[in-house]
Each structure stands twice: as C-alpha cells, then as structure tokens.
Amino acid sequence: MTTRRMTMAQALIGFLKNQYVERDGREHRFFAGMLGIFGHGNVAGIGQALQQNPDFQYILVRNEQAGVHFAAGFAKAANRLRAYACTSSIGPGATNMITGAALATINRLPVLLLPGDIFARRNVAPVLQQLESPATQDTGVNDCFKPVSRYWDRIYRPEQLITALPEAMRVLTSPSDCGAVTLALPQDVQTEAYDYPEELFEKRAWLIRRGEPDRVSLERAVEAIRGAQRPLVVAGGGVLMSEAWAALRAFVEKTGIPVAETQAGKGSLKWDHPQQMGAIGATGSLAANRLAREADVVIGIGTRYSDFTTASMTAFQNPRVRFVNINTAEFDAYKVGAIAVVVDARVALERLAGALAEYRISTTYGAEAANLKQQWDAEIDRLFHLNNTGRPAQSEVIGAMWEAAGERDVLLSAAGSHPGDLHKLWRTRTPNGYHMEYGYSCMGYEIPGALGAKAADPNREVFVFLGDGTYLMMPSEIATSVQEGIKIIVVLVDNHGFGSIGSLSRSLGQGGFGTKYQARNAASGLLDGEPVNVDYVANARSLGAHAVKANSIAELKQALEEAKKAERTSVVVIETDASVSVPGYESWWDVAVSEVAEMESVREARARYEEARKRERHHL
Ligand SMILES: Cc1ncc(C[n+]2csc(CCOP(=O)(O)OP(=O)(O)O)c2C)c(N)n1
Ligand SMILES: [Mg+2]
Secondary structure (H helix, E strand, O other), X not given: OOEEEEEHHHHHHHHHOXXXXXXXXXXXXXXXXXXXXXXXXXXXXXXXXXXXXXXXXXXXXXXXXXXHHHHHHHHHHOOOOOEEEEEEOOOHHHHOOHHHHHHHHHOOOOXXXXXXXXXXXXXXXXXXXOOOXXXXXXXXHHHHHHHHOOEEEEOOXXXXXXXXXXXXXXXXOOOOOOOEEEEEEEHHHHHOEEEEEHHHHOOEEEEOOOOOOOHHHHHHHHHHHHOXXXXXXXXXXXXXXXXXXXXXXXXXXXXXXXXXXXXXXXXXXXXXXXXXXXXXXXXXXXXXXXXXXXXXXXXXXXXXXXXXHHOOOOOXXXXXXXXXXXXXXXXXXXXXXXXXXEOOHHHHHHHHHHHOOOOOOOHHHHHHHHHHHHHHHHHHHHHHXXXXXXXXXXXXXXXXXXXXXXXXXXXXXXXXXXXXXXXXXXXXXXXXXXXXOOOOOXXXXXXXXXXXXXXXXXXXXXXXXXXXXXXXXXXXXXXXXXXXXXXXXXXXXXXXXXXXXXHHHHHOOOOOOOOEOEOOOOOOOOOOXXXXXXOHHHHHHHOOOEEEEEOOHHHHHHHHHHHHHOOOOEEEEEEOOOOOOOOOOOOOOOOOOOOOOOOHHHHHHHHHHHHHHOXXXXXX
16 A cells, blocks of 8 residues: 555645546536634644645635635535635634534535644643533533534544545535534644555545436326426525526426525526516515415425425415425425425426426416516515615615626625515526525625635626624625635615614514614613714725715615726625515514513514414424
C-alpha cells in the first residue's frame, strides 16, 4: 500500500478537494472551498492545511453562523449539487454554527461542519473555552450538534478520518438523508501525522441517483389520480432539487391539473403558466387555497407538509381527500396517510405522464381554476400598485423590486413579514429565481445566504428583501461581500421593529407588546418610550456597501437601477406604512393563545382560536 504522511487536517483537505458528484451524466467538483474563522482550536491544524492548499479556497467570514448560512445558501442555489465546508475554533466559534446546522438540516441542505474540539490527549484540560463535566470527560459543546446533524462524528485518532469521510459524503450527497454533517476535530489530532493510503486522495465521483419507482406504488398512484375529479399538485422543494421543472410542466399540461406551490417549491412552474395557482397554505393565494379546500386528490411532490403548507392541517377539507406523495425521503412520502411513491420527482413525473396519457381534468374544473387564476393575478396587480398615500406599502416595494428584477434574477428572503408577502406576491420567472429559507425562517440568514446564492451562480443578480430586525442580526457579512467581491442588492424595509410578530401579537389580543424599537420609558417602566432609531444607511456604508435611503417608490426604482449597475453590494433603505399589510386569503396558522389571561382581548382571541381549531384535520 502506498501511503502519504500527512497531518489529519492536511489529509482532510486532500480528500475534500477530490470529491465530485455526478447526476444525469454531468460531473463536477462537490466542494467549492471552506468558510470560517480561525482560533486556537483550528489555526494550527486546519489553518495550516488550508495555507498549504491554495487551490482549496478559504473564505474568512465575520461570524461562524454566517459562514454556515453562506454554505446553505450556496447549496440551495446549486440544487444540492455543490457545497462548502465550514471550519471553526473550539467553544463559542463552534456553537455559533449550531443555528446554521439546524437550518441546513431542516432545509435538507448539505453543509460540512468542522468545529474544533478540545484536546483528545486531555492532560492539559481544561483548555480555554472547554465545557467541563464532573460526570465524564467525554462530553463537550460539540455534542450539541448531534440533534441538528444528519451525521455526527468525533475524530480522536487521525486514522478515523479514513472511515468517517466516506460516511460524511454518503450523507451530504444523499437525495433523501441530506443535511448538516459534523465532524468534531480535537485541536491536537488535527496536527497529528499519519501514513494515509494514497487511495483516499484519488478522485471519487458520488452518483446522485434518480432511481425507479416501486411498480405497485406507482400503479396505485396512477389509479388514484385517474379517479380524481378535483386533483391538485402541491409542488415542494423537491421539484427544484431534482431539477424536475420541465417534467412537472409536461405532466400538468398533459393532464390539465392545476399547481400550487410551497415556499421551498415556489418557481417550479413559471408564474404566468395558465395552470399556476400560486402559493398554498397559511401564506397562500386565494386561487390555490380555494382549490385545496375542495381537492379530492392532492399530489404532493417533494414536500414536507409543514404547517404553513397545510395551513395547520386545515387546508384540505374535502372529506374524501386522498394524497399521493412523491418524495426521495420515505419519511416525507408517508406523511398525511399518502400513497407513497419513494423516488426522485423527475422520474416519477415522467412515469406518471406516461401512465396517465388518457387522463384529463374536466373542462368545468379547468375553467374554475382559470377563473381563480385570473382573479388572483388581478389581486397581485392591485397590491403592487396601491398608490398608498404617505409612505409606501410593503406590497408596492415588492412590486417595484419585481419590475426591477430581470428574467433570471433571484429574490432571496427568510424571516419577518417578507416571506409571507413574497410567497403570495412574487412572480417567479425562472426556477431557483425565488430563494426562500422558510424551513428555519432564520433572521440573519439573508445577507450571508445571498452571498452563497450569488457565489453559486454569479450571472444572476441576487435581490435580498429583509426587515430592520433581521438586518440588525447579521449586517456584518457586508464586509465579507466587499472582501470577496460578491455583489448583492439589499432592500431593507424599516418599519421600526417586528412588524410580523407585532401583528401576530395583536391577533392574539396582546396589542403588539415587546415588538417595537422603543426606549425604556421611565414613567411606565416599559419599552414604550422614544423611538430607537438606527441609521441603516450609515451602518451599511460603514461596512463597505453603497447605501441610500429611498423616500418613495420612484426613488426606490431609481436606486435599484443604480444598484444593478454598481459593482459592489448596495443597500437601499425604505420606510413603509406598517398599517397597510397584505391580507390573508381564507387560511390560518395555529399559534396557541393563552387559555386564561387578565386581558379581555386575549380571552376573546382564545375564543376565536378554539373555534378556528375545529377545522384542523387528521389525514390518516
Ligand atoms: C433568529 C430568529 N429569532 C427570532 C425569530 C422570530 N421572528 C420572526 S419574524 C421576527 C421579526 C422580524 O423583524 P423584521 O426583520 O424587522 O421584519 P418585520 O417583521 O418587521 O417585517 C421575529 C423576531 C426568528 N424567525 N429568527
Ligand atoms: Mg421590521
């Protein structure tokens, strides 16, 4: 056996550089490089190995959590065919990555996390930042990654890499089990040398399999759809990950079945396709929600059936409704008592289109869907051009952004009132043109996630839509955008606090308590004093962005045109009229209200809540 004497960290980088993925006969490198921050827990091991491997790019970020968001945004935009690794020191650097790990795992996105760990040799413990336990020497903060990782390991000996790395790759490239992979790397072991077998560094291409559906399951799915009077497709993120948009269009054009989209699946079908009914669920369109209510067969493709999609299990009210689920993950395929077709979306749609050649929805059902779509399009036009007096409404800001964005540009968002409004209103022109992180809906994802999305496809302009609250959580990565020359366009809505949670709070009878940026009021002792204003333009400029304030929709449009021409990141700040929000469309979201309370308004909200909950169904 030929071997190469290397440190564990050098061997790790040597391996990562040579991993490839293959799908549909196309092959390319899997890892684009490594993001992170050095500290005593990784500078000597991983840091030295990265320095020795300049062909494996290292990107310094400003916060480890942001590094993982960058990696997740990159993987999402690349439909999971490419990824980044993330390095951190031990202790706080490591635990900063936990939020990112949860986000990646919940969204089923591949990220390789390499937190530094305490000395395996232990004789100098406790080291700086070590969590000690009187019960065991075999626990530390990196154990916190276990529930948020799809694969977790700790490398106590350099040779353990040889068995851990193939497992890590299996999970990272799995269409069904994908998520965060954590390899905790004790700081001393990273620097230890071992005679690694040469084969470990040979090029290896991991096949992203498509597979064939089980014959019986497919037959049952076909039979169920054939008998359907009011079928509805629910397109989830799996359609995009599988790059199944053409197969979806062919299938629905052949059968006439209308399509509704989840947050992750938005953009599966072009917005102006006649069968595109728009968003489904709690943040859904009137068209999709009406069709869902009466649907008799729901074809869920690559969806997790989150509470936003099912409107907390109230979306599907037809007593005879049945589900056909197409999913690479058995876990998701079996949800809502469905006929489970455990396979890749594209393959399943091609097989279904073939088997349902004779099937077509009735003309009455088709006309009903077409009519609903027309009404919905008119509603979006109305909301885009409200001509609100005073400050513009958020829907007008979205309209202006949509008009500024080109055919292949990307809209990216994650938390606040923006995901709901965008799910309803954004008109997605091309697949992956709508990038919404709504598995974890993590404030702070937007800027680093957008850098990742832009890095995945630099030819697409990335428009970020975020609030003042989420901006304040992670503006720091604007500095990373300058460092890397990765340009994004940020539109920051300043509504002086948490508009979304404020209106949720009011709907619960709590009057928006604790959701506005106001100073402590000495008289009341509460946070209802003077407004706490932040100069977001100055803040963004200080980090290196081009930043302006837009005082009207006209100024916003002009600022967006300038931002498109600019070479560096731009931030456009706009204050909106918080009192004008996009309505809900015959849907609901279960947020439990206090059963007993002193305030009458809370008691009233509880009564409404108990009534609304009666519509929640079990789909067994
Ligand atoms: C990390 C994180 N903390 C808390 C929340 C809960 N949360 C959801 S939206 C929101 C407010 C967001 O405020 P802003 O970005 O200003 O958007 P707005 O609600 O004003 O539209 C909060 C606190 C979250 N999603 N993520
Ligand atoms: Mg806000």
